[in-house]
Amino acid sequence: MDIEQLIALIDGFKQFPQIKRETTLFDIGSRGHFENPMTEVLSFFCNTTEVHGMNDLVISSIVSLIRQNAIYESLQYAQAHGKPQREVTTKNNKRIDLLLNSDEWVIAIESKVNHQQINPFDEYEAYVDSLIRTKKAVNKDNDLTDETEKQAVFVILSPDGKVDNVHLHPRWCGISFQQLVNEIKKRLQQHFFDAPFNKWYLVLKDFLLHLENLVNDEEQNSAQEEFVLTHLGEISQAWNLLKNTLQSVQQKAHTKLEQHPELNGILRSQKSSWFGLPTTILYSKDEMTEAVLFATGVPSVDIADDDPRNAGKHIFIQIHIQTDDEELELESIHESLANKAVNHWYSGGSKCFRWPVNELSIEGITKEFVSTFEAINNLSPLSLNK
Template structure:
């Protein structure tokens, strides 16, 4: 490495000039980082198939799915598993044998209109009872419940069917005269019944989808919250945290620029292109020669995720023939490479070489070596 290039330790050993003119004391920064490490951290909820959808948290799609599983005759082949769980919740308030009936006359009805034009979320009817169910994913309840009550009484009519007025909500709250079911209660009962179904019935996709739906509902009811202590610390130290982020950005930018200069010198002035990306929130410094006719490049990935380490990833692109793929694997999968993989339907192969040393000299040399190796492959490609 050229001795004129500043050392990482020397360049940032004492203080760094903040854009505002303030000086950032690294000792204070280290203390702040130690404090951050000791704070309770936000834990993300594991995503489900339903949470990945853009509308998965709205009440209408959730009620649609709930209606499907509440129908014993639907294609899920789970019978009355969901409906019996719902009725079990009601039995805590009602002790009527009428609730033993888990057969429906018709499939559950959605968005049923009342005489006043109001829309009921879900309407169910058996030979013994009718149920008006309002589904409230969130706590706010401002529905025209009296209109719903009149509708239920009218539908019951002279059939001697018992009207059941039910609100399904996070905490089980409901207006006077209505039966409240808390989502946690329903999730617990339904999960228990589903566990038994896993054991007693052949596994099918609907077992999995219902489990995903329950996990999704559970995540909606238990939205992770940042600890008060963590929140207060961040708000009190926003300026320092911003300075730390800007310091990080300036270091990464300097590292990128100096690496490019180093590579240009090492390859006798050959044009080196570079680009800064971020993978999983961490810097990925891309380098490649300007005379390459493909998108192949070498990436210095400063991967600081727990359990990971810095690495040089390098990508052979536009692999249009089996022979070219085999040539890439043969040439590029050595020299410290620990793994390789396909991307873009096999037209790209990525290679990874983890780095044991993270000082500036070692990082630059690792990029240089892979860039030289990739250049050999690109030159070979041009002869085919």
């Protein structure tokens, strides 16, 4: 791969929009993107008797979207009654995510976020049909009446609002997250002309933002996946070029320090891998000091956010000094290191310092890494021009 091809590849990747994702309450923890927590919140707002005070705003939004599908365009608006049912168990112990009931319909909703639609849809249909046909209540919390007049409705709620196999499952219709968000927002505007503001409005607003984030995440991931698969060969070559370049720095630093007369040809070192990239670790004879040269493609939070001097940096030097002095200053080790440290911390009996490398050339990186190792071990500077 020549430089022009590499630049073109990088330029192509840079074309992807960088979406700034606003954090929501549902991002706290690690399960906000799962179907169950999402459906729990939806169930709460579909309960017309709950404390949110929005009556049937969310259910009527869902019914309105269902009516946009040809197979359900005659579906009647009706006041839901009873508590929405979660994880409804069928005859064969399969579970329907959400079941809504009124005098006109029984709506079964399956929420899908990042999973394929491999649910037993035929069994769900048979279960709901059985409820209507036999006039049975969904469970003891429901008080369903006149089931014979009800219409069975089946919905996939997902980021793209598509039913994977319409021909195989013709009774199912799709609603996208964005469709649901838009419909609820439209109705919320009128709702707050007629009702006082309350905290549940903020919760619902955050939930809608969470759904929009899931849509944006999926769209961005799909575009990136297509780019990677299309340019797999070039990306592989670029990755190998990166690793070979870092290994070249490793070799040059090792070779230079082996020539140092004060080390007597003995250099303790370790080749490692941080962030999936070649990393060099050099030790002093007594292992009281370590110097680490590492690179990271995507800086971790503690590197990126601790100081603006780390912004846009990807190659770092990090040193570890075994000491009881948690307040140890870098300049007290060697004057040449004064003002270098961007981050410092104390951990496991060692004072640690880290800073980005600014001169991005093989010679520049090698020179700074070698001189850092010399400084923390009180070695005389070695000419790198030899």
